Amino acid sequence: MKILHIAGWSGSGKTTFIRKLLPFLSVHGKTGTIKHICSHYSVLPPGKDTSIHFEAGSNPSVGIDNEKTIAYFHCTDLETTMDMLSDSGVRYAVIEGYKNYPFQKILIGDLEVDYLLKNPAVDEVIPVLDQFDDWYTLSGLSRELITQYPGSFLLTWTGYTDNYLSAFRLCSDIEQEFSRHRDVCGIRIRVHRWVKNNLFPVYMVMAYTNTGGSLLPDILNQLYPCISDRVS
Structure with a gap:
């Protein structure tokens, strides 16, 4: 938004x-x-x-x-x-x-x-x-992809980072990479900037078909370097 x-x-x-x-x-x-x-x-x-x-x-x-x-x-x-x-x-x-x-x-x-x-x-x-x-929320990003790609499957994930800039760059690169996969209809990996503490939510939403859901472990493996270990 x-x-x-x-x-x-x-x-x-x-x-x-x-x-x-x-x-x-x-x-x-x-x-x-x-x-x-x-x-x-x-x-x-x-x-x-x-x-x-x-x-x-x-x-x-x-x-x-x-x-x-x-x-x-x-x-x-x-x-x-x-x-x-x-x-x-x-x-x-x-x-x-x-x-x-x-x-x-x-x-x-x-x-x-x-x-x-x-x-x-x-x-x-x-x-x-x-x-x-x-301004990002998980529900807002999910609604965006559901509207754009009706009939697709939807995967969501949330984590937190304490380094906004590094996470922003990494998420942008990962989103661009996986958006080219043939079974990915649309993907959003966004860092919400506007927080009052130093933990920034990281939202991942992916609309997919066929075997696109199997990409989740690969996406998370690339995301984990920016995810804070202060939140389980």
Whole structure:
């Protein structure tokens, strides 16, 4: 899942820019948004069943009408919400706010932060989508391959590394090598960068046919040099 992080002062035009961007992004893949409400407080509709359920401990509390589904969760951290978007198959996550997070940013207005683009037109964003940061989950990668290769078998594996850069390079090389095998429909071997400790998840997902599953020991043998022995 690509992260498009929109930053700028309040009133700079972030929401207006996002409103223009979303129709363009949605053409390229399922798109979700996250808004940091910050000092504002989102009040649940008083007396409604979904509010009563939420206040009684439901997590989530979900309501469905003829036009939409709404869900209230008790979690308040960005990371958990990003995981939920990735797990649901979102390809592009647009974040408004959270300016202190170190994702590649689109800056609207003037703000002392690093950025990839500053005050761009919407059509300037699409050609550089591959330069934005990635957010990986095992479910998200699995869903991607299941969608691309329906009817294939699926293998998944998870490990951890304490050396992000070495693991990133190794995983890229291994993925490229095994993607050429005749029984491999698609393979993703990715290192998730955004962690709060020094253990980075390594995800391997492979869609295959015939005897492709027998490649797993070879893949793991090549992966093991970068896998931390601090996690069994």
